[in-house]
Amino acid sequence: MNRINRLFADKGSKRILSIYYTAGYPTLESTVDIAETLENAGVDFLEIGFPYSDPVADGPVIQHSSEAALRNGMSLGVLFEQLKDLRRRVNIPVLLMGYVNPVLQYGVESFCKSCKAVGVDGVIVPDLPMYEYEERYRSVFEENGLSNIFLVTPQTSEERIRKIDDLSTGFIYLLSSSATTGKNLSVSENTEAYFSRIRAMQLKNPVAIGFGISGHHAFTRATDHADGAIVGSAFVKLLGETDYSRKIPQFIRQLKG
Amino acid sequence: MSEYQVNEKGYYGHFGGAYIPEMLYPNVEELRQQYLAIIHSDDFRQEFDKLLRDYVGRPSPLYPAQRLSERYGTNIFLKREDLNHTGAHKINNTIGQILLAERLGKKRIIAETGAGQHGVATATVCALKGLKCVVYMGAIDIERQAPNVARMKMMGAEVIAAESGSKTLKDATNEALRDWINNPVDTHYIIGSVVGPHPYPDMVARFQSVISAETRKQLLEKTGRETPDHVIACVGGGSNAAGMFYHFLDDHDVKLVAVEAAGKGVDSGESAATTVLGREGVLHGSRSLLMQTDDGQVIEPYSISAGLDYPGVGPQHAWLYEKGRATYVNITDDEAMQAGLLLTRLEGIIPAIESAHALAQLEKMTFKGDENVVVCLSGRGDKDLDNYMKYFGF
């Protein structure tokens, strides 16, 4: 059991809130400070993005933060250096999220070992194919105690969701719709039906809903149907403002309501 | 199954695959499950062949270039893809994909384009079929390639500027992929080269393979032999080369030469010679050779020809390179421009600057006298007149 499993196992009636942000943005050194501030503000777990030059699943806000982070000098090597300090300052579960190419260049095995060494609990790499994970990388993820998180969209077939449920060891990341990041969730009859359909499947893994969750209303709707919800672009936008650090606690309070 | 073709898992050796986020999976999987059945169906074959003949103008001639042959002391044949409707090989692929999209019930087409050749070829087939067409093009390329932007618009396509990243071809491709993520049901993405997740590289190569299928027949008529001694083609993403090589891959006595753009020289920092400068990596959904930093960030390439200005090559090329089945060479801007002028003066044919890279390779080879050499003349130079004028100061 890693920190993610414990969080979901012990959650009770709590609505779990996760925040995504990009490492090295707005400044190279802001990564761990933001993590600490978020934990103190009551966030339940974190997804720290490592930037890539060609983030095809992201909308303009996260594209911008990724470009800025790269300009600031962020890389996986720099990130793992920064995270050496992580577990002295932060107790909540932390996942790393990013695209597969930087991981391949760092080396998948080295990446998993570095994650374990700094106390990262899980990884979300949306463009790592399930097939490659199963055939080549699953054992090294598991040896290092890492949960590999898979995405599910409204178009994902039931058969594939079952397969994902079998392979998952942390939670399932349910996309509110098939979309790039940063589009506002409009809860329609279709999304309600989709969320209900997933719930009715009684998956073994907990479910967190992400993409397009920007405010209290969407957070509540999402967590009516799932164990947790994830906020990304709306928070990254805040990081672009002056004095963002002081505004974080209020932002989180408003989200949770 | 040839060792050079894609295997049932979607890989060429360890290259290829489908490195895509889940949002793209249903569309790509639908394509993977259906593309072979559709393109082998009688109904598809008949319409494809008919359009290639009556609309594109195929077969394209295999022209024995006499004065060029005299100059290099061997028999040089030009495969005239420049004579196709819209002026390049790109339309072979867009005809194939539009027929596929129709049969998949798609109502909306998206595409990326660099120089605008693939965008024009896509806008053309969308006009032909009355389908809605959206083309993503880097903001910088939109400025550089105004006539092609005008062509696309005249055909009714919407041209959207890619403002992200470096604002060129790779960013246009990113934007097209984002569009597909956000339109998961009714849209087909017509990729313009042998890149992208499986099954695209194989599918596009099959549509382009008409080039080598025709060449074999034409060579038999003209030389008494179906195979030449050398085949030369330029490589951006690699689609004209993939089509030109396709039916020669298992004839090991045919020497295959793939020409990349060296730009201002492979060591100049301004180059697109991927097999020299790239390492194994993942971009736009497949594992291949890729120009990138140590940290895995994609490096922006450079070539005077917008069509060769791509930081990767298709996975089949990475595999042919690694297996040594084809030789990968590179040609600088200057060498290509001179070769373009030479063909114009010797044969009265103005080649696309992309194709001029393949022609320039002739200068660097030595021939045994009566060898047969086929060069893929992938496109015509109309789109490049401005560049030629500026370069030579006409």
Ligand SMILES: Cc1ncc(COP(=O)(O)O)c(C=O)c1O
């Ligand atoms: C005339 C011509 N040749 C070659 C290319 C390069 O593409 P590929 O390597 O896919 O054939 C292009 C691309 O725009 C082109 O327009």
